[in-house]
Amino acid sequence: MKRQWWFLVGMVALGLMLGSSQGNWESLAGPPNLTRDNIQLPPAVRYPLPPSLAKIPRQGEDYFEAVQPVDVGYLLWTQFPVTVAIDPPQWDPNHVWQAAAVQAVAEWSVYLPLEIVDPGRPANIRLLSQRPTDQNHRRARFAETSYELFVDSQGVLRHRCRVVVRPSQAAKFVLGALRHELGHALGIWGHSPLPTDALYFAQVADPPPISQRDANTLRRVYEQPTRLGQRLSELTPHG
Numbered sequence: 760m761k762r763q764w765w766f767l768v769g770m771v772a773l774g775l776m777l778g779s780s781q782g783n784w785e786s787l788a789g790p791p792n793l794t795r796d797n798i799q800l801p802p803a804v805r806y807p808l809p810p811s812l813a814k815i816p817r818q819g820e821d822y823f824e825a826v827q828p829v830d831v832g833y834l835l836w837t838q839f840p841v842t843v844a845i846d847p848p849q850w851d852p853n854h855v856w857q858a859a860a861v862q863a864v865a866e867w868s869v870y871l872p873l874e875i876v877d878p879g880r881p882a883n884i885r886l887l888s889q890r891p892t893d894q895n896h897r898r899a900r901f902a903e904t905s906y907e908l909f910v911d912s913q914g915v916l917r918h919r920c921r922v923v924v925r926p927s928q929a930a931k932f933v934l935g936a937l938r939h940e941l942g943h944a945l946g947i948w949g950h951s952p953l954p955t956d957a958l959y960f961a962q963v964a965d966p967p968p969i970s971q972r973d974a975n976t977l978r979r980v981y982e983q984p985t986r987l988g989q990r991l992s993e994l995t996p997h998g
C-alpha cells in the first residue's frame with residue numbers, strides 16, 4: 760500500500776525578536792498536539808553518538824538544562840548527513856546572505872555531518888531569506904526556526920526544519936542569526952544564558968562563533984532519547 764506523507768502537527772517555532780527597550784528575546788511555543796489523530800507514538804530510543812560529537816570530551820560547561828524536549832523527545836537528527844537547502848534569496852546584494860548561509864552550515868559541519876543540497880530538492884533543513892511573519896507578537900521577528908513532524912513513506916516518524924532570517928541587515932548579523940537558528944534546527948531547542956554562546960537568547964553587537972559550551976550542549980542533546988527515526992506501530996491514515 761502506498762502511503763502519502765501527512766502532517767501530524769502544526770508548526771512550532773522559536774523566533775529571535777527585534778530590539779525593544781526591554782532587550783531582545785525569544786519565546787518557546789507550546790508543544791504540538793500529537794493526540795488528535797489517535798496516533799500511537801513509537802518508543803523513545805537513544806542513538807549512537809555521531810563520531811564528530813563523540814570526539815568532544817565529556818567535561819566542561821554546557822547549558823543543556825535550558826534545552827526543551829518536545830512531544831517526541833529531543834529534536835535530534837537520526838540520519839546523516841543532515842541535508843540543508845539554501846533557497847536563493849530574491850534580494851541579496853553582494854551575495855551577503857547566501858555566503859553567510861554557506862558559512863553557517865560549514866561552521867556546524869564540524870560537529871555534525873551536513874550536506875548542502877539543491878534548493879529544488881527536499882531537505883531536512885531549509886534556509887530562507889525572508890521577513891518572518893509575526894502573528895502573535897507585536898515586535899518584528901528577526902529570525903525564526905520552526906519544525907514539522909511527519910510520517911515518511913516507510914511509516915517512520917521524522918521531522919524537518921525551516922529557518923527564516925531577514926535579509927536586510929549587516930553581514931555579521933545575518934551570519935550570527937543563521938548560526939543561531941541552525942543551532943536550533945540541529946537540536947538545541949532552547950537558549951544559553953551567556954552572551955558568549957551562539958545560542959544566547961538575544962542578539963548582541965558582535966555575534967560570537969559557536970562556543971565550546973554550544974558544542975558541549977549539542978553533544979548532550981544527541982545523547983538523549985527521541986521517538987524520531989522510529990516506525991509508528993499503528994498508522995491511521997487520513998480518509
Ligand SMILES: [Zn+2]
Nearest residue numbers: 773774775785
Ligand atoms: Zn533562538
